[in-house]
Amino acid sequence: MSRRLPIIHSVTEHEAGPYRMELLDLEFSNGERRRYERLHGRNRAAGPGAVIVVPMLDADTVLLVREYAAGVHRYELGLVKGRIDAGEDAIEAANRELKEEAGYGARSLTVLRSLTLAPSYMSHQAHLVLARDLYPERLPGDEPEELEVVPFKLDDLHQLILREDFSEGRSIAALFIAREWLRNGEPAPPEAGAGGESPP
Known part of the structure; x- marks a missing residue:
């Protein structure tokens, strides 16, 4: 089953040691809202x-x-x-x-x-x-x-x-x-x- 990707309403960034952390405000196709964390390498x-x-x-x-x-x-x-x-x-x-x-x-x-x-x-x-x-x-x-x-x-x-x-x-x-x-x-x-x- 193919699903539409969640809508990203906002992204908040902050440093987390050797990483850069993003807090994503997401809305899924069924209307549910959640916050997800995502890590990037600092030297990305x-x-x-x-x-x-x-x-x-x-x-x-x-x-x-x-x-x-x-x-x-x-x-x-x-x-x-x-x-x-x-x-x-x-x-x-x-x-x-x-x-x-x-x-x-x-x-x-x-x-x-x-x-x-x-x-x-x-x-x-x-x-x-x-x-x-x-x-x-x-x-x-x-x-x-x-x-x-x-x-x-x-x-x-x-x-x-x-x-x-x-x-x-x-x-x-x-x-x-x-x-x-x-x-x-x-x-x-x-x-x-x-x-x-x-x-x-």
Whole structure:
């Protein structure tokens, strides 16, 4: 069933730590009025979201990185990820982050889709980028220590998702999406701007 989007009568903004919070005064199609909160990153204007990268060392080997995660105070395995800087698109940001965090660039990069964290109240989106045809190249990043790079077989994904140190939802979802995309072959070409290549 298709429904008309709620009418936004007003938006009130205020700062909330690292975020900018909006209070929305909404009216739904049935006449009900509600107030919803929505969070934006404070640096939202600097770039259109973030990237999460699935770097394929070969046809069945993905490169993970092990990084300190302050939220759970432990080292976590996950995928290369980071913010899209001003002036970058998702492809450029993915290749830069890959070089900074894993020490590789990619000759072939394809945006598969976007992922949200908590779409009920956060505007944040991360563009899922599949990176193939890798070559060694490192750029200086902003991490306090060099990240450990851990190769993992996609065929063993059922084991990886049960590990205590691999818990980030976006990384789990991204690996399943990428594995299915690779196994079922490339779909019809996406819309313009949704994918591309970045040579070394």
